[in-house]
Amino acid sequence: MNKEELLLEQWKMASELHRHMDDMAWQRFNYFIATNGLLLTALGAIGKDAFDQASTLPLRVLTIAIPMIGFLVSIVWSSIQRRGQHYQYYRCAQVRQAEEALRIDGERILSLYQKNLNEQNLIAVPKWAKLRTHSLMFWLALLFAGVWGLSIPFLVYILSSFGL
Numbered sequence: 001m002n003k004e005e006l007l008l009e010q011w012k013m014a015s016e017l018h019r020h021m022d023d024m025a026w027q028r029f030n031y032f033i034a035t036n037g038l039l040l041t042a043l044g045a046i047g048k049d050a051f052d053q054a055s056t057l058p059l060r061v062l063t064i065a066i067p068m069i070g071f072l073v074s075i076v077w078s079s080i081q082r083r084g085q086h087y088q089y090y091r092c093a094q095v096r097q098a099e100e101a102l103r104i105d106g107e108r109i110l111s112l113y114q115k116n117l118n119e120q121n122l123i124a125v126p127k128w129a130k131l132r133t134h135s136l137m138f139w140l141a142l143l144f145a146g147v148w149g150l151s152i153p154f155l156v157y158i159l160s161s162f163g164l
Helices: 003-050 057-101 133-161
Strands: none
Touching: 003 057, 003 133, 057 133
16 A cells, blocks of 8 residues: 555545544434433423422422433533534544645645535535534533523422422
8 A cells, every 4th residue: 555545544534433423423412402301301290290289398309300410411411512522623633634645746635624614615604504513512502501500499499489
């Protein structure tokens, strides 16, 4: 194998890892959205009975525990998402480096990763859509964490007025 063939193989592997990491990010997104949905459903099913005067203490404690679990799950989600985002940037940098090194007769052969979608002029990207997918997933995870976090003191206050 010559140098060009090795660089092309390096490019293929880094490009494949980039695509695999992107698939994994969407898979994580689906798992964490489903987990938050289940917690929200459980809170809705259990919480409506917790506001009754005749509700039991374990039911009221569970009504507080569900948002705490949701908060922790969302913080873990945002951390994992940020780490995945950094791996994506790393894989893109590896592919760009291989593209830059892969030249035949001094001419660059591949340029697929030279610019990201926002930097290319191939298609028009609206300004609101220029936020990267990983950043959107990260901020969505933090939004969930914020909502869960704000609901904890709210539920404690409401349930304490019922004599928790």
